[in-house]
Amino acid sequence: MTEIVSEARFAATEPKERVLLVSQCLRPSQTCPGKFSREGLNCPQDCTQECVIGRLRGIALELGYNGVCIAAGGAMAVRFVKERRPKGIVAIACPKELEEGVAAVAEMSRGNSDPPAIVTVPLLRDGCVDTEVDVDQALRAIHLLSIAPEPK
Ligand code: SF4
Numbered sequence: 001m002t003e004i005v006s007e008a009r010f011a012a013t014e015p016k017e018r019v020l021l022v023s024q025c026l027r028p029s030q031t032c033p034g035k036f037s038r039e040g041l042n043c044p045q046d047c048t049q050e051c052v053i054g055r056l057r058g059i060a061l062e063l064g065y066n067g068v069c070i071a072a073g074g075a076m077a078v079r080f081v082k083e084r085r086p087k088g089i090v091a092i093a094c095p096k097e098l099e100e101g102v103a104a105v106a107e108m109s110r111g112n113s114d115p116p117a118i119v120t121v122p123l124l125r126d127g128c129v130d131t132e133v134d135v136d137q138a139l140r141a142i143h144l145l146s147i148a149p150e151p152k
Pocket of ligand 1: 027028031032033034041042043044047048049051052053054055
């Protein structure tokens with residue numbers, strides 16, 4: 001059976017076929033000016049906060065990702081995946097949300113011989129508010145590309 005969580009399969013996808021899912025709990029809870037919509041938290045263009053979500057979101061969109069969902073919970077992230085139908089997913093969340101999200105994508109892809117490939121980045125510190133992530137690990141996941149073999 002095809003592995004759903006797979007860096008190798010993810011690396012073979014193009015940025016335009018990917019989405020980034022980030023848990024909203026990484027935002028600065030006291031000062032974040034974002035507003036929630038059906039597709040997650042919307043960051044205003046002029047947000048000036050020092051914020052890991054803003055940084056990761058900006059880089060993913062610059063690379064050409066098909067979307068970023070700053071999700072308030074797993075159901076919202078799974079709906080985003082259903083609607084965008086990506087081939088590659090970077091998911092940043094607490095271990096419990098990641099486990100449930102991977103299971104939901106696996107269920108959604110049942111019978112599909114080429115399910116989306118997921119790379120997971122667990123939070124360093126969870127707790128639902130003002131959480132933390134290893135930014136280098138998240139950036140490495142977002143940038144993963146397949147390296148063509150050197151010509152002999
Ligand atoms: S970048 Fe987005 S998530 Fe971060 S503080 Fe600004 S509006 Fe909130």
